Amino acid sequence: MKMWMIAAALLFGAASAGAQAKVEKGMKLEKTASFRIYSLAGTVRIIGWNRDSLHVRGSIARGDEFHMGGSPSGAKMFVENADERNPGEAVIEVFAPVRSRIWVKTATGSVTVSDFLGGLDIYTVSGAINVTGSPDDMNAEAIDGNIRISGSPRFVRAKSASGRVEFNGNCDDATLSTVSGGVTVERGVFERARFESVTGPIRFAGAISSGGSAVFDTHSGITDIAMAKNADVDISLVTIAGKISNALTSSRPIPGRYGRGGELTTTSGDGGAQLVAKSFKGNITLKTVK
Amino acid sequence: MNEELIDPEKLRALEAKVAGLPRAIHPPDVWNEIREKIERDSITPIGRSTASPAIRFWQKPGFMLAATVLLIASTSVTTMIALRGDSAARDSASVASARPAAMPASFLQFAAKENNYIQTANRLQAIVESEGSTLSPETVAKLKKSIAVIDAAILEAREALAADPANRDLIEILSSSYDKKLDLLRRSAAMGRS
Numbered sequence: 001m002k003m004w005m006i007a008a009a010l011l012f013g014a015a016s017a018g019a020q021a022k023v024e025k026g027m028k029l030e031k032t033a034s035f036r037i038y039s040l041a042g043t044v045r046i047i048g049w050n051r052d053s054l055h056v057r058g059s060i061a062r063g064d065e066f067h068m069g070g071s072p073s074g075a076k077m078f079v080e081n082a083d084e085r086n087p088g089e090a091v092i093e094v095f096a097p098v099r100s101r102i103w104v105k106t107a108t109g110s111v112t113v114s115d116f117l118g119g120l121d122i123y124t125v126s127g128a129i130n131v132t133g134s135p136d137d138m139n140a141e142a143i144d145g146n147i148r149i150s151g152s153p154r155f156v157r158a159k160s161a162s163g164r165v166e167f168n169g170n171c172d173d174a175t176l177s178t179v180s181g182g183v184t185v186e187r188g189v190f191e192r193a194r195f196e197s198v199t200g201p202i203r204f205a206g207a208i209s210s211g212g213s214a215v216f217d218t219h220s221g222i223t224d225i226a227m228a229k230n231a232d233v234d235i236s237l238v239t240i241a242g243k244i245s246n247a248l249t250s251s252r253p254i255p256g257r258y259g260r261g262g263e264l265t266t267t268s269g270d271g272g273a274q275l276v277a278k279s280f281k282g283n284i285t286l287k288t289v290k
Numbered sequence: 291m292n293e294e295l296i297d298p299e300k301l302r303a304l305e306a307k308v309a310g311l312p313r314a315i316h317p318p319d320v321w322n323e324i325r326e327k328i329e330r331d332s333i334t335p336i337g338r339s340t341a342s343p344a345i346r347f348w349q350k351p352g353f354m355l356a357a358t359v360l361l362i363a364s365t366s367v368t369t370m371i372a373l374r375g376d377s378a379a380r381d382s383a384s385v386a387s388a389r390p391a392a393m394p395a396s397f398l399q400f401a402a403k404e405n406n407y408i409q410t411a412n413r414l415q416a417i418v419e420s421e422g423s424t425l426s427p428e429t430v431a432k433l434k435k436s437i438a439v440i441d442a443a444i445l446e447a448r449e450a451l452a453a454d455p456a457n458r459d460l461i462e463i464l465s466s467s468y469d470k471k472l473d474l475l476r477r478s479a480a481m482g483r484s
Contacts (some may be wrong), residue, residue: 085426105481107426123481125429141477144432161436161474179436179474198443198470217466219443238459240450257454280447280463 019088020059023066029054030072032118034101035094038078041108042089048098048116048133055095061088099136110145129158134169146181152188164200182221190214197221205289208233208273216277216284223277226289232269238262241281248286393465397455400465407468414475423482433478440471 029035031052037044052072060066060079064087068077077094081087087107096102101119104111110127113120113135120138122129129140129147137155140147144162152169159165159177167176168186174193176183182200191212195202198219205226208214216223220242227233227248237244237253244253244262251266264286277284394400415437417423419430447464454460 107429125425125481126432141481143429143436143478143481159473159477162432177470177473179470180439196466196470198440198467217463219447219463219467240447240457240460240463257457278459278463278466280443280450280460 019062020091021062021064021066022057022059023092024055024057025066025068025077026053026055027068027070027075028052028072029075029097029100031097031099032101033072033097034074034103035070035096036076036078036103036105037092037094038076038105039090039092039109040079040081040084040087040106042091042106042110044104044106044109044111045093046102046104046111046113046116047093047095048100048114048118049095050098051095052097054097056092058090058092060090060092064088064090066090128163144181207231208275210272213274213276216275217279218282219280221279221282223279223282223284224287225275225277225285226287227268229288230269231273232271233267233273233275234271235264235266235268235275235277235286237264237277237284237286239279239282239284242279243283244286245283246286248288393462395458395461397451397461400451400461403465404468407472411468411471411475414472414479417479418475418482423479425478425482429478433474436474437471440467440474443467444471 029052035054037046054075056068056077061081063082065080066077067080068075070076077092079087079090079092090109094102096116097118098116099118101121102113102116103121104123106124106127108126109124111122111124111129113122113131114133116131116133116135118135120131120135120140122131122138122140124141124145125143127142127145129142129145131138131140131149131153132151134151135153138149138153138157140149140156140158142160142163145160146163146166147158147160148164148166149156149158150168153171155173156167156171157175158167159175160181161179162181163178164181164184165176165178166184166186167174167188170189171193172191174190175196176185176194177196178200179198180200181197183195183197183202185195185204185206188206189209190206191209193208193212193214194217195204195214196217199221200218201222201224202216202218203224204214204216207228208231210232216225225248229248231248235249237246238256238261240256240261242261244264246253246264246266249266249268251264253262253264256262394403418425418433423430425433444464444467447460447467451457451460451464
């Protein structure tokens with residue numbers, strides 16, 4: 001019995017390996033050039049490096065075709081699937097100039113980026129997006145894929161519909177948005193930020209820089225804001241039918257019209273930065289960061 | 291008047307002529323015609339039955355009365371909303387910078403914008419669901435789920451706004467939900483382009 005299982009495992013492993021074809025290609029690419037990647041399923045991994053060249057390696061499903069071409073100022077690659085309705089999985093690893101501009105589109109494929117300082121445009125339907133590092137600007141969009149950013153991009157737009165959006169780092173200009181997934185900011189200082197959902201929870205544990213502003217906007221998701229004690233922020237919270245709890249300052253919310261909902265306008269520390277949170281029926285909590 | 295300029299003879303002759311004039315003038319033909327025209331065009335008093343079948347529904351007194359009341363009421367409400375909107379806008383100037391520039395500040399502005407929201411959303415939804423889109427049926431199904439979540443939020447906020455049309459926070463929340471719906475549809479339409 002044991003021998004049969006080992007034989008079956010070996011046979012399956014060989015068949016799996018046989019179902020993939022290796023790809024490897026390189027070309028010269030200027031340091032700030034753009035590169036487009038189109039691969040529906042599998043994984044795309046982008047790594048920034050300090051060279052003026054591009055190197056792509058990985059594997060694609062047997063029967064699929066790998067194409068790559070362009071000039072040093074702009075190039076692209078794509079995986080042509082034999083069956084577009086049920087695309088085979090490709091594993092693509094791209095070493096690109098650290099300050100180049102990368103555009104990626106997948107369907108179910110996940111996208112991972114690390115050590116990259118340039119510009120990113122990432123679009124996926126249900127794949128996960130995971131960015132580590134500090135790209136100059138990035139735009140990440142998914143329908144039901146999760147987005148996670150660990151780093152400090154100068155400018156970020158991260159939007160999902162039913163997926164989660166998680167952020168851990170500083171940012172000058174951030175918009176993190178989801179419909180029913182959640183938005184989570186684990187830490188970081190923001191100059192201008194907008195966090196929004198429809199039903200998903202918004203959890204923020206960070207700071208707003210002096211003179212900066214942050215807007216929290218949800219319909220029915222909870223809004224949980226944790227900031228340092230005496231953070232210098234002018235705060236305005238409104239909920240039509242939800243509840244406001246404040247443990248950051250001594251002010252108490254006033255009941256809203258018709259006895260439902262509430263409003264709270266308060267200043268923490270010396271004020272200066274602006275924090276506005278609005279919800280239709282989601283509860284809003286203001287507290288000190290642990 | 292200077293009496294030295296009046297000729298007594300001429301004055302007596304004039305008085306004699308005036309005395310000969312009739313006390314009143316009655317041009318019977320003209321007055322009859324006028325009277326007939328007034329009576330022909332007269333409005334039937336409320337409650338009195340009329341033989342004329344030519345009166346349209348909007349000429350009926352009940353309709354006209356209701357229209358008048360409605361006009362007065364809507365004018366008053368519009369004025370009140372506009373004034374309260376302006377006042378609220380002044381009060382919250384400190385937080386206005388956090389609001390997106392295109393956000394309607396009053397019910398009137400929102401009402402004008404809502405039609406555009408709906409038309410644009412319908413157009414984008416048709417693109418997303420069209421045969422030309424490369425989005426798979428599974429993706430469209432997932433997308434529809436998220437759209438349904440936003441639609442439920444819009445409906446809830448819309449009902450609340452109908453009960454409290456001057457509530458600027460509600461207008462902002464509702465506008466924001468519409469914006470999220472349009473944004474999701476735009477992104478999906480763009481993703482569906484091969």
